[in-house]
Amino acid sequence: xxxxxxxxxxxxxxxxxxxxxxxxxxxxxxxxxxxxxxxxxxxxxxxxxxxxxxxxxxxxxxxxxxxxxxxxxxxxxxxxxxxxxxxxxxxxxxxxxxxxxxxxxxxxxxxxxxxxxxxxxxxxxxxxxxxxxxxxxxxxxxxxxxxxxxxxxxxxxxxxxxxxxxxxxxxxxxxxxxxxxxxxxx
Numbered sequence: 001x002x003x004x005x006x007x008x009x010x011x012x013x014x015x016x017x018x019x020x021x022x023x024x025x026x027x028x029x030x031x032x033x034x035x036x037x038x039x040x041x042x043x044x045x046x047x048x049x050x051x052x053x054x055x056x057x058x059x060x061x062x063x064x065x066x067x068x069x070x071x072x073x074x075x076x077x078x079x080x081x082x083x084x085x086x087x088x089x090x091x092x093x094x095x096x097x098x099x100x101x102x103x104x105x106x107x108x109x110x111x112x113x114x115x116x117x118x119x120x121x122x123x124x125x126x127x128x129x130x131x132x133x134x135x136x137x138x139x140x141x142x143x144x145x146x147x148x149x150x151x152x153x154x155x156x157x158x159x160x161x162x163x164x165x166x167x168x169x170x171x172x173x174x175x176x177x178x179x180x181x182x183x184x185x186x
Contacts, residue, residue, distance in 0.1 A: 046158035066135035
């Protein structure tokens with residue numbers, strides 16, 4: 001079984017065919033026969049798993065398995081404890097009540113790669129960083145969640161899937177893994 005951890009750059013689709021002027025996975029030299037086990041939107045960055053194991057993909061995509069995924073979200077404004085508590089309890093987005101999650105304010109990450117293009121900068125509006133760990137993955141969920149509590153997401157990076165961390169893996173780079181399902185939280 002091939003299992004690959006990829007640091008998906010901003011602007012790249014989680015598919016092998018370019019579309020809508022966006023880059024795709026076809027340009028990163030992956031082994032034949034692997035597919036993305038999940039997705040990140042083109043405007044999100046970070047950890048994406050690829051594998052040739054269809055059963056593993058099904059496990060990872062099945063809502064009943066609820067494997068943890070951890071994100072760093074740079075948000076507009078100085079996040080409040082009240083907003084974090086709402087996120088932890090679950091919020092209503094698009095008529096859906098999200099599951100409870102872990103949410104905390106964290107310092108701006110050190111040694112974070114530059115995003116191209118950079119996040120917009122507003123002199124009079126501060127930003128802050130939230131670390132969220134979810135066990136579900138609705139379309140654009142983190143962005144909808146932070147916006148619902150008054151803090152729109154400016155930059156979103158998935159830093160961990162199960163126990164698998166990016167750990168210095170740079171955007172556009174990937175590495176083969178020797179892992180068990182339990183390392184993924186499924």
